[in-house]
Amino acid sequence: MKTIYQRPESLTSATSIYCPGCGHGIVQKLIAEVIDELELRTRTIGVAPVGCAVLSYDYFNFDVTEAAHGRAPAVATAIKRLLPNRIVFTYQGDGDLAAIGTAEIIHAATRGENFSVFFVNNAVYGMTKGQMAPTTLPGQKTTTTIYGRKAETHGFPLKICELLSSIDGVIYLERTTTSDIPGIMATKKAIKRAFSLQIENKGLSLVEILTSCPTNWKKSPIESMKWIKEVMEKYYPVKVFKEPSVAKI
């Protein structure tokens, strides 16, 4: 019998406790597949900070450490500097990276640290049950913006790729989506690109991935996919923001 598909070696057999329709499972599987394909599993170290992201240490079948809320880029900085031949990545949600950890990501970027960042943007705080995130969209209802996010009182969403694109230490920035199969395939390609650039010691790479949080959005998984496509992708354009200017021969 021919094996058509199997669980990547980089994922454990643990049963995920993520909610039905949650985007974390998709993204973590893609990261695991890429690590397998590039044969990096035994030299990879993942950093999983507070939020739903932290649970990934139960699902990834390689070395993973916890990090305090927002501090994954600081933790990853030290690991990569001390172990330059290992592959280091952070896996961060939007509250983590774009609110409490804004200083850490910006300064890891300015230092041009050579690790990869996978930034999971689902426009809401997931683990704490649906409060406004820095990436919550205008008008979006959350448990702390029950009438919808208003610019006058809640400010504007933070566009991380746009913000980081001015920083010289960042080598690669792409925003992708998980709203459909082509988007998921493009996400995988971006993850692979980020790891490949790290192998080439090029500097910091970040892939922002638009994902769903059906539980806190109070939508079905299918409605959630539609919402990513019709609302999130409008506000957060899916594209490459920055890439190495010199093509590799």
Next chain:
Amino acid sequence: MGTEEMKIKLLNGCEASAEGALSAGCKFYAGYPITPQNRYPEYMSKRMEETGGIFIQAESETSSINMVFGAAAAGFRCMTSSSSPGISLMQEGISYLSGCELPAVIVNMSRGGPGLGDVTPSQADYFQSTRGGGHGDYRTIVLAPWSCQEIHDHTYMAFDLADRYRNPVVVLGDGLIAQMYETVKIRPKKKRFPKKPWALDGCYGRKPNSLKSLFLTPGVLEAHNWKLAAKFAKIEKREVRFESYYCKDSTYIVVSYGTCARITKEAIDRARGEGINIGLFRPVSLWPFPYQQLAECIRTAKKILVVEMNLGQMIDDVKIAAANSSARIFFYGRPGGGVPDPDEIYREIKKK
């Protein structure tokens, strides 16, 4: 000849401590400027480059301590230094280090508080240092040097203690020790280090390691905390350090630590010269506190004077140690902004 000659250098407390770290095999330093310990990151930026280690000037103390977390997770000897407000910012990270059982050294050249306070020496961080400091049930080993030589030796020792117990260790200096210069005998470089099979360096040839302090399954966190408690109990039993000076049979005991104890010692010498039967008890490890040793020391004492550069913090521990003593306990302290001189302590000794 032929053996490694012990080097003697004129260093300030920051430099002396940094050299202790380097002798102990410290490979990673992250820090952020704050007076009175700015010499520490400056000196480390140069010395780490010379010794093949990593120096990072972080964007904040929060980031410094989390970089230290990463370095410890990767299995390297690592440290940060700061002063009181910066150490406050680090408390969450120190709690994570203890929760994840990661070894690291934190040097606090403490200054006057609360708030921004000032940049003069202070001992007002005693509670913060000895009671864990951050959230959760944990302790850090706290060493309180009183000279440049001692901060060198304590910093060196701190790395061994951190590794032995997989727990952060605090070296509690102050603005005085940070800035004063003394001759220091430099320890030879440590050559053998404990293995760290728990470290994260890629799972080649072994099962993956994970480091965490989050345990959501019922019962697991409590079991983890009981395990930490057993470790802390072991530290309390084994790692008590203190020094006593004319304590035997003295009826009057002064308890003081760090640079304040050094100032106090001068006053005690003067009082003894006048025939006062007085001695000095100096806790060197502030946690674990030498309760039993102090209790022993004050068995025949009638008076105890606690001298601190704060409004009275260590005195709580002295009272615990003196629970079965009939001696009267007095306090003399100067809070943030005030540094006592030997004359005023001498006057206090005479007054009580």
